[in-house]
Amino acid sequence: MILPLYKGLATALGPVIDVYLDRRVARGKEDPGRLDERRGIADRSRPEGRLIWLHAASVGEAVGLLTLVRALRDTRPDLVLLMTTGTTTSADAMAKRLPEGVIHQFVPVDRPAWVGRFLAHWRPDLGIWMESDLWPTLVTEADARGIPMAIVDGRLSVGAFQRWRRLGRLARPLFDAFDLVLAASEDQARRFSALGCADVRYAGNLKAAGDPPVVDDTLAADIRGVIAGRPVWLAASTHPGEDSVVLDAHARLAAARPDLLTVIVPRHTRRGDEIAALAQSRGLGLARRSAGEPVTPRTAIYLADTMGEIAAFYSAIPVTFLAGSLVPVGGHNPIEPAHCGTALVFGPLIPNNRDAADALLAAGGAMEIRDAVSLAETVGALLDDPAAAAQMAASARAVADEGRAGLDRILDALSPLLPGEAG
Incomplete structure (x- = not known):
């Protein structure tokens, strides 16, 4: 009845809906040149x-799905790959990061005529949905056309799970449409099993299965040379509100370690002036990497406001605070630094990567903090015990390596749904 x-x-x-879309264009929420999509x-x-259609809601989910896209491209080059997303930020990110030949389209608004037009044109042989961006018309119309479908990295918040469960049998056609659910944990x-999905498994977590960051070994060696002989830690991907916490922590640490060097890599390099002013207002010696300023014995804060170098900093510095976890921005993927051999510390606000964070915590590969203290x-404690820091880094790397093995299990689970090779 409800569907x-x-x-x-x-x-x-x-x-x-047309008026709504026009208003979104005016607010910069839709691409006017691609509104027909x-x-x-x-x-x-x-x-x-044969065409495989992969769907992700926004940029975070789309980036997570890239691991699977690349794996499918490598293992099944005969397949046509189509990715849909729903936001301009995700479209911009995919334009830069999708492998050559992979098609990106905006997902159609969940209106029967528009959904039907999309499905009739692309005729997918398999639909793969990331996490839980489940549009009722799109899901059920694809199912009605006999398109096999799977969910990967399936996750439902407590609230979403309770809402679906309250709908009971009314939600059943939506979850019955999926041939396979590969849950995130x-x-x-x-x-998902409680909602009636028939084939539900945990094979691995795509966000934990990402490719290791590419480390420029020459750059990492240069960084080690810059910081040699000093206790040093890294604050990576900081957001507004976190830099002051890092500087407060620096003051506490430096009281017992006067030669301490704190390296700050902001999430957005445009914030360099803001962070520099904050450090200088506290009377701290500052060197900015973007300006080519050298690190001297008087330098307390090394502001690495440059692009594309964070993996080298992870590799060169033994202890890392992964920011984006003390302010509500969703958190960053801790598996990336885990691949690089650094002891990891992060805050509690990491909902977009909670499963990976919990796996690291359980394995002794990370520690969670709350504030500057x-x-x-x-x-x-980690600076004072290098052996403990090295052990934590090794445990983190083991979790990251297991994540890569999870990708193989995900591919194996999807294999029966993939169309056979033409020939």
Whole structure:
């Protein structure tokens, strides 16, 4: 009853949806040159061959899905790969990061006519959904056309799970449409099973299966030369509100270690002036990498406000605070620094990568802090015990390596749903 009503309303409200899309264009939330894609009108013809359609909601999910996209491209070059996302930020990110030949389109708005147009044009042989961006019309119409579908890195927040469960049998057609659910964790697998999904497994976590960052060994060696002979720690990918916490922690640490060097790599390099002013207002000696300023014995803060070098800093510095975890920005993927051999510390606000964070904590590959005081205490303990820091880094790397093995299990689980090779 509820699904036909939903589809009927979506059809009847077509003019309202058009106005809504126009307003989103005016606010910069839609690409005016690609608005037809939101109505299911493709910007190109469908290539010949078997087509795998992969969907992710926004930039975080799309970046996580890239690991699978690359693996499919490497193992099944005969397949046509189509990725859909729903935001301009994700489209911009995919334009830079998708492998050559992979098609990106905006997902159609969940209106029957537009969804039908999209599916009729692209004719997917398999649909793969990242996490839980489940649009009722898109899911059920794909199912009605006999398109096999799977969810990878399936996850439902507690609130979303409870809402779906309250709908009971009304939500059943949506979850029945999926041939396979590869959940992001054992706990998430239990949630999908409770909603009636037939084949639910935990094979691995795509966000934990990403390719190791490419470390420029020459650059890492240069950084080691710059910081040699001093206790040093890294604050990586800082956001507004976190730099002051890092500087507070630096003050506590430096009280017992006057030669301490704190390296700050901001998430966005445009914040360099802001962070420099903050450090200088505290009377701290500062060197800015973007300005080519040398690190001297008087330098307390090394501001690495440069692009594309963070992996080398992870590799060169023994202790890292992964920021984006003390302010509500979702958190960053801790598996990336874990690959590089640094002891990891992060805050509690890491919902977008909670599963990976919990795996690292459980394995002794990371420690969680709450504020400047606990950050200073934890970093100080690791600086004072290099063997403990090295052991933590080794444990983190083991978790990262296991994540790569998880990708193989995910591919194996998807294999029966992939179309056979043409020939």
